[in-house]
């Protein structure tokens with residue numbers, strides 16, 4: 001798969017602005033990405049369940065999470081993220097309080113690498129290191145995360161993760177698949193993704209041009225982001 005070509009197709013489809021000529025990303029271990037998602041504000045319910053002790057007892061929450069079944073699922077599922085410089089600073093601050101030296105050193109090393117790679121940019125896409133078998137999935141995850149980054153750059157990130165992930169899901173699969181109401185499956189996260197991809201498919205149904213689609217996203221983002229939480 002040609003990543004750049006795939007991205008350009010999606011950028012065109014949605015009429016996005018794209019200032020980047022080259023895409024920059026960092027390959028990390030699945031565990032490092034998952035931990036950073038846990039420490040950050042990732043709204044996935046699998047994390048939230050274990051973040052209840054935040055911010056008082058982060059170390060205990062993290063360790064409980066690391067030995068949970070949700071963590072194992074998460075490692076298989078979607079190890080990728082976009083990290084901003086302010087999130088990076090926040091997370092570096094958080095790990096200072098971890099007393100377990102081994103864990104703290106491991107995380108320090110990881111965040112130091114991220115900081116170096118991010119350099120003077122304000123965002124960086126992180127994606128898991130694939131085995132030979134995982135090459136296809138790696139490319140899909142990479143495009144998914146780079147698209148999140150592009151949506152951020154276009155100020156189109158919504159303050160509701162389901163709408164963001166739904167849009168990414170709509171883009172990842174052939175959009176026509178989502179015109180019909182998706183069947184419920186065992187994976188709760190997937191159901192949320194599919195349900196919101198369906199909502200996007202309906203919103204885009206009569207859109208003819210990239211500009212139409214761009215306006216639809218812009219209006220939806222405006223509607224969601226001005227709602228009181």
Ligand SMILES: [Zn+2]
Nearest residue numbers: 144148165168
């Ligand atoms: Zn996503």
